[in-house]
Amino acid sequence: MKKSPRFLLWFIILITILAVLINLPSKGFLSVTKSLTFKKGLDLAGGTSLTLKADMKNIAQAQRGKALESVKTVIDQRTNYFGVSEPIVYSSVNGNDYRIIAELPGVNIDQAKNIIGTTAQLSFWEKTASSSAVLFKNQQEYLNFIATQSAQVVYPPSILQVLGTYPNKTSLGGSDLKETSVGFDQNSGKPEVQLKFTSQGAKKFADITTRNVEKIVAIVLDDQVIEAPRVNVPILTGDAVISGGFTVESANDLSRSLNAGALPVPLLYLQQHTVDATLGNDALLKSIFAGVLGIIIIAIFMTTLYGRLGIIASIALIIYALLVISIFKVSSITPYAITLTLSGIAGFILSIGMAVDANILIFERMKEEKRVGRSWHEALELGFSRAWTSIRDSNISSLITCFVLYQFGTGSVKGFALTLAIGILVSMFSAIVVTRTFLRVIYK
């Protein structure tokens, strides 16, 4: 660990200057940083409110509540799939009217619709024994035919042309997908969506392809037949490919929608509104004021307790705050944008307090080592090296918590985990590397 402190010092000065530049209000020659703005939560910045109607006509009455809850979960996941946006999603039931209301911070209506995406209901259809090919002369004849079909089953338009009368919807659907990805057809080079089924889905798919060898199986997405390939051999591996004339972009969109979860029912956009901030700048300013005050209090506290060491720790703390805020800002141009909500800001302010902990650990240790008669220099190095195991173990356990919360949490839980993890990592850097470098340079 004995790198030249000079080198580290310059490195610290450099990133601090960078952090200051990022945080300065951008004017004139600093226009590069203009594109960097905080991604604020709905309470601070406003956003879009979408009301979606769930079409429950194919769902049994008793199952509808559950279906709506799972629609809500899927939308929650979709809004979280790329980065952290801390959406507010809830359902509304009035009689036979089932709705989902999704409020997404910091995006306009088009972006919001893009995030929620198309409904992406995937189904697989096959011919039945009673099917016979039909040809319709015109649209009217087709519609007449549909009217004569059993009212219970709703066929996607154009499925009858592909599969003939009485096609059968198989039990295989979007919920059987494990993951999807975008690839390219080896011959044509065209984009395609590759499907990987769960073990259960793979079994269903194997059954379907086995009983339909030399027959057509239609792949239907949101009531549109997108592909109707002929099965050549049974597919037992649980892999399938949709190559329905995609562009790279539409293939990506479909893959993302399918990945984020399959919807049990079709959705319809009812209303869309741009929503203004509820709390606005006033609340933000209050939190910032409390944060600045907190830093000042800690600086006084640390200086009283540890003298000159405390001053250095306070400088390290200010660098910590600058770095974390810069990371928040820079994250806004990455897919993992960190959304600032009031709870997020409070969490950040709290993490300032936790960031000093490492310094307190080290300084207390140095005091102890000096008490047993070590020289200042020895105490400095021993303080850092002996405090390291406790800093490491306590922070790793906190990072484990963050990681698990990020994996399993939804919405604000995910955002919280990400914010805390960044806080922990940066605080280890500021408390250990920054403080030690300063001390080594000063007391050389």
Add this chain to the structure above:
Amino acid sequence: MNIIGHKNWYFGLSLLIIIPGIIAIFLWGLNLSIDFTGGSRLTLSFNDPVSENKVQIVNKILKVEKIKTASIEKSNKLIFIRTSPMDQNQNNKFMSALSKTLKDVKEQEFETIGPVMGQETTLNALKAVVIASILIILYITWSFRQVPKPTSSFRFGVCAIIALIHDVLVVIGVFAILGHFLNVEIDSLFVTAILTVIGFSVHDTIVVFDRIRENLRKMGGSDFPKTVNESIIQTIGRSLNTSLTVVLILIALLLFGGESIRWFVVALLIGVVSGTYSSIFNASPLLVLWQEIIDKKKIKK
């Protein structure tokens, strides 16, 4: 200072806070907010774009009518309000009160809405906490694997998690009591507060454990209670200083952070104080207690 000698007193003090809290949870339940229970949603429309002033008026009348509000949002000529469950009567009363002040208000929609934090979301968070706890026990068991006999590193992990459960129970219990007497609600921010407390609790406990590990290596495990006691005393300065800095910041937030995060900050304050207490007076004494129980069993054999 002999903390280990008085350990039963300290366990007693913890129980003195936790048991009333648990009783309160069973007796009165938790006062869950609209985020968890669902409620009503009103859409108000106006002739002109809504001004900030109008929002304030709506907010005031909601308060006068004692309707709990989760959010008010404005969108051009509309205002959306999320409130606690309202029946038709309450709704009519509110609308007539509102139309006295704001002549052009119309109720465009009045609907019943489900929770933002649905069962699935809450269960997911709970599942995550359980998995994280197991992983932390595994990590501590591995990281402390070199502690000398008679103790075992697995016990360190388990005791850290017991201290964590202690802190969570303290915060939830106190909020069950606050919910009953002061009508304080448990909302989605509270979930964040609990998660923060969990992070802080283990963090704090491990620092003390780390010192026990170091001292065990130096002094050996022959007088385990004494080694633990010494370790606690050596780290108590740091434990108190660290929580003092966090408490100072939280007090600044409590005083100046505004109304909307007040109870969130209170939850954090209780959790941080409890986390410091449990890392000094519960987690390490529990290690000693565990050792004593094992020793007694051996003597009986």
